[in-house]
Amino acid sequence: MVYILGLGHIGLPLAIWIALSGKKVFGIDKDRTKIEEITTGRINITEYYRGTPLKTLATELIRKELLIVNHRIERPGNEPTVFIVTVGMGQLREDAPHFSALLTLLEELCPLLMDEDLIIFRGTLSPGTCADILLPEIRKHKKRIYVAYCPETVQETSIFSELSTNPLILSAADEESYRQAEKFLQSLPFSSIHRAQSMEAAETAKVVQNIYRDVNIAFANEISRISSELKVTTNELLRLANTHPRVNILQPGPGVGGYCLPFALGFLLKSLPEGMKGDLPLSTTARNINRGKPHLVLGTVRKALKQDGKTIDTARIAIFGLAMKDYCSDTRHSPAVEIMNMLIENGAQVKAYDPLVPPEFPYRTPSFKESIKDADLLLITGKQPGIEIYIWEMLFNKECPPSIVDTRNIFPPSERTKLYRV
């Protein structure tokens, strides 16, 4: 019996994955709408387990009573059990991570705990959070609770496979907590477990992993920006440079979205004393590049329209791709949505399309064809299923808007339209 606390984009797949392994799972999320969506098979998370969509798996497992979802923790048995907390730190702004979601959760959880329960935190945490914030809160209740921290590293859109393949980093409050957590995790089909000497080491490693990605995406964005000046397309440059066995430049894009990468630097800075907050100039520059990318895209849209004698405030703009990353339905902190909102604020008429994002999403049109109808410009902000076919059909039917701004280097050179890359 396992409790998963928090049924978001990570928590729900994890709950399903554990239930599929044969353990009975209680999935808890205080959002009643979400619980309703899960039970009725309407939850919109783009994950597949051996071809079956997550929402189908969820209803199937609920029917078999291997997965029980609820908006509050109910504890039927009298045995010590495992609570996996997938709730992370809250963020109002990139530089303002806070603990309120976790503390609210502990407020509900702690009175229900009994001796020898095991809590495993899996969210991304500012270094020091376990030892300084969470443990003292749990210890207040004077029960013998095992506490471990095992950061989640799976990537949205391939969670089910990465749950089985990504190595785990495990740390715990004490030796016995470590043993209990290790024993539990070894009972699931995870690949390998790497012990961290302290919870702070595990917290730092996780945050640094995210910053590393942020820095490398920023490098791709920076190189992409100057490549046109060097008379080489970004695609060609990356194809050639990445032939080197020690080089792996990532794909540039319209910015960096989601809950992980944009906030990682803020998490790290929060743990540093005031005098050291300037000691991360590279990571800070990277963050600024990625944070500024939507503005750069807006500038290119403006420039492209100007070439056609138009301005944003009267332009009709089609957007393809609203999700925060490719082949994904998650629009949280999506740079595409940020750019869309800036266009709207500047007076543009926007019709957006994303096949994975629900029809009720603001400004989403029912079809790609509808979005480009009479558009002055098409802005490509994401690679979603079918994008190649949409582009091909648009070119074939001669329905191309006069200008294309392509942030994903996916649109082919064509005489039918003016192509801008950014």
Next chain:
Amino acid sequence: MVYILGLGHIGLPLAIWIALSGKKVFGIDKDRTKIEEITTGRINITEYYRGTPLKTLATELIRKELLIVNHRIERPGNEPTVFIVTVGMGQLREDAPHFSALLTLLEELCPLLMDEDLIIFRGTLSPGTCADILLPEIRKHKKRIYVAYCPETVQETSIFSELSTNPLILSAADEESYRQAEKFLQSLPFSSIHRAQSMEAAETAKVVQNIYRDVNIAFANEISRISSELKVTTNELLRLANTHPRVNILQPGPGVGGYCLPFALGFLLKSLPEGMKGDLPLSTTARNINRGKPHLVLGTVRKALKQDGKTIDTARIAIFGLAMKDYCSDTRHSPAVEIMNMLIENGAQVKAYDPLVPPEFPYRTPSFKESIKDADLLLITGKQPGIEIYIWEMLFNKECPPSIVDTRNIFPPSERTKLYRV
């Protein structure tokens, strides 16, 4: 028959590798001392081919007349042939790359060329160099010369294996040049050839590969700097973070040396118009971090001495590692040498040791033992063969200097000495 022009750390191994494949090679370098060192088996380049050191291979191939070395180009035959130019751009400072070495070489080479000769440039070049500087120079001579650019990507210390395994990027002045160069390269045991659409694309890709490495080393240096504050050692942090399949943080060090990485950004900036030189903030910040690392190391040495009530101007300092990278004899632009020189300028008495660097190198002592005798501080700047044993013996014999400044995260925690990492 192949000519290799320039017998440096890349050119000589390349000449030997081609000669080993059975082709007759003329190796040319205008430095007569180097030619003398090669013929007498005294050349100090740390490369091994299936266990045999480079200098032995060189004398063996010279004896068999498969390798002929000379300080000037002599052209005995009357057949078109291949000239591989390993000479690169010169650098007075990081931001001042120049073409003089290449132009001097072409001045000697061009009058000797005949129709259907093939020149393959292999050095790292500022984007545009082939088309704007080298080609016009060659074309002046009104001969039908095939010209190609194929940047070298092998890493010092593992050149022989990487010559066979690293993919090649190939570009040429025209279609026929490409065909000729491809045909020639395919006659050698290279792995794969990737065609670049233009010489500028190949030049840019090579420079960007180097900047990518520079950025990633800077990230390692940045993270290493703050890790002590986060109560996790750099080794532990990297070990944990690098368990992630999409994370590969490099090793921090005393700085970035050699002829490639420190100059790559300058090469790229040279090709950008004035108004775009500010568009590489990430790469520029990375360069500044790596360029500044020796000063940071100096600061840590100063701090460590101060803890012992000492100052640099009267301190005796042992340095282990002079080469520009691990397991290497190359001291060109070595950050270790830069730090050594700063220490000396500040009045320190320095005794350095590096088993791969020749005994006559300034301040190099005959043995490690000699270097640490009566030293106030040991500064570790490189991983060279035997370092673990030297450290172990030093600890075992209780000969540790009172303080250790370790830039390579190699010294174990010990009660025998005060350890500073940077």
